[in-house]
Amino acid sequence: MSIATHRQRSVFSKNIATFRQDPMLLFTLLIVGFLLVVFILFPLFKVLTLSVTGSGTFSLSEFRYIFEQWWLRQTFFNSMLLGVITATTSTIIGYIFAYAFARTSMRGRWFFRPLAMLPLVSPPFMFTLSVILLLGRNGLITRYLLGLRGFNIYGLKGLVLVQTIGMFPIAFMNLEGVLQSIGTDLEEAALDLGASRLAVFRNIVLPLSIPGITSSWLLIFVTSLADFANPLVLGGRFDVLSVQAYLQFTGMFNAPRGAALAVLLLFPSLIAFTLQRYLISRRSYVTVTGKPGHMRLRFVSRWLEWCLFAICLMVTGIILLFYLTVIAGAFVKKWGIDWSLSLEHWHYTWDVAFRSFAQTLQLAGIATPISALLGMLIAFLLVRKSFVGKSALGFTSMLSYAVPGTVVGIGYILAFNQPPLLLTGTGLILIICFVFRFMPVSVETGVSQLVQIDRSIEEASTNLGASTAYTFRSITMPLIKPAFIAGLSFAFTRCMTAISAIIFLVSGRWHHVTVLILSQTEIMNLGAASVISLVLVIVVLTGFGLIRLAVGDKNRRLSV
Known part of the structure; x- marks a missing residue:
């Protein structure tokens, strides 16, 4: 006991000495910690509290009611089912693409990669719009090409x-x-010893890939659970937790039940995200061979390479078809009824969407640099500084990435609707939501970049008398510019295309373009929704170019 107490005192004394030597570090930690508590932990606490105190006293009655009513209970199982299926199919396709790019000399990479990445910068409804236009009750494929009258694409x-x-x-x-x-050395050695390519894949490549496959599966599972836009528009009678929580909270004005549903959505997401982070922290693919490795691309037979090519072509063909459908929908006068070309939707969109686009760009323009800079600062603290509570800071800063947007939106409404933090209805609450919702990616990219940079450069600055603030501004930030650009690009994309959280926070004074797309889709004005989606993709891609131009990045390769 005395040894443990002595160690605790030693650590405490060391931290006190560090803070005395660098008071700016203490001040920065206090400010960052305060912001994370107020804008990440406090909203979650409000959701959890309301879910068990809706009647004024502690009670689990809302959870009991949810599991007693089959239609509410079913939303939980529907969410799990959708998450499992989507995570499985997405991981399989993602692995096929990854293997084709990493282990073959497949042709057409210049075509497949940008198309495969394009969904990441698209509005949440864009593919849903395409599916309705192509496979809906009045769809081009289902009704006009195949003559199907009773086909229903809505649902699972x-x-x-x-x-x-x-x-x-x-x-x-x-x-x-x-x-x-x-490393490819093991595969090459196995091939040289007479193993078949299938045996090499089954016994070497696949086992070494399992942690990454599991991590990807869990990450997509969390993303599927958090998806709000697609189930709201395309779910039909297939209810999921994210949508039902929104409907209970805003449509039926039953805030305690909406909070309880949000909590049910929160816990599976947190568990899956924690497992995913654990797998990443333990993942290692190092092969020690004593000689430099090299990549030999003939790890698959010619016929298998053509099969991989065909799968990549089919998937990217579907993506391209979806985008072409949205483009066509923007110019067709009345889809399924009047196929003549018209600019009617563009005129309508100019009148209706101009203000939403202007305000969305304004909000994104403010939130994007703040989110990226805050992420870089937290990454710098986590990698370069030693202090009490570092693990708690790292966990809290990444927490908002694991929390579904529906939970965040409900939490912000509950936390900031009364003094002294009366923010509801203002643009500030949207900016704050954007900053802390999308900051974790900047933290992650910043940490990944910093661990590869020798800290002696920054230590030299400190030894020469520079403060932490000066070292971070003048030494660290220029060295981690690629991570900063990645954080800016991600934050800008999500600020422009997010909906699950901000649909709770928009007001008559502050609009967002994705909410406008949703409203146009709900009233089946699919032409206007197509125009807005198309313009939004163009704006996001233009924003990428401007970000790289402003920051001074000469690498033209797009990273999302």
């Missing part, structure tokens, strides 16, 4: 389709890095 099958196409790039990016990290 439609959701699996749009979520898989929209989420498999997450697995692709993750698993391509995993496969590239696995």
Whole structure:
């Protein structure tokens, strides 16, 4: 006991000495910690509290009611089912793409990669719009090409389709890095010893890929659970937790039940996200061979390479078809009724959407740099500084990425609707939501970049008398510019295309373009929704170019 007490005192004394030597570090930690508690933990606490105190006293009656009513109970199982199916199909397709890029000399990479990544910068409804226009009750394929009258794309099958196409790039990016990290020497040795290519894949590549596959599956599972836009429009009678929580909270004005449903959505997401982070922290693909490795691309037979090519072509063909459908929908006068070309939807959109676009760009323009800079600052603290509570800071800063947007939106409404933090109805609450919702990616990219940079450069600055603030501004930030650009790009994309949280926070004074797309889709004004979606994609891609131009990045390769 005395040894443990002595160690605790030693650590405490060391931290006190560090803070005395660098008071700016203490001040920064206090400010960052305060912001994380107020804008991440406090909203979650309000949701949890309301779910068990809706009647004024502590009670689990809302949870009991949810599991007693089959239609509410079913939303939980529907969410789990959709998440499992989507995560499985997306991970399989993502692994096929990753293997084709990392282990073959497949032709057409210049075509497949940008199309495969395009869903990441698209509005949440874009593929749903395409599916309705192509496969809906009045769809071009179902009704006019196949003559199907009773076909119904709404429900589980439609959701699996749009979520898989929209989420498999997450697995692709993750698993391509995993496969590239696995040394090829073992595969080459096995091939030289007479093993078949299938045996090499089954006994070497696949086992080494399992942690990455599991991590990708869990990440997509969390993303599927958090998806709000697609189930709201395409779910039909297939209710899920994210949508039902929104309907209970805003449509039926039953805040305690909406909070309880949000809590049921929160816990599976947190468990899956925690497992995913644990797998990443333990993942290692190092092969020690004593000689430099090299990549030999003939790990698959010619016929298998053509099979991989065909699968990539089919998936990217579907993506391209979806985008072409939205473009066509923007110019067709009345889809399924009047196929003549018209600019009517563009004129209507100019009148209706101009203010929403202007305000969305204004909000994104403010929130994007703040989110990226705050993420870089937290990454710097986590990697370069030692202090009490570092693990808690790291966990809290990443927590908002695991929390579904529906939970965040409900939490912000509950937390900031009364003094001294009366923010509801203002643009500030949207900016704050954007900053802390999308900051974790900047933290993650910043940490990944910093661990690869020798800290002696920054230590030299400190030894020469520079403060932490000066070192971070003048030494660290220029070295982690690629991570900063990635954080800016991600934050800008999500600020422009998010909906699950901000649909609770928009007001008559402050609009968002994705909420406008939703409203146009709900009234089946699909032409206007197509125009807005198309313009939004163009704006996001233009924003990428401007970000790289402003920050001074000369690398033209798009990273999302």
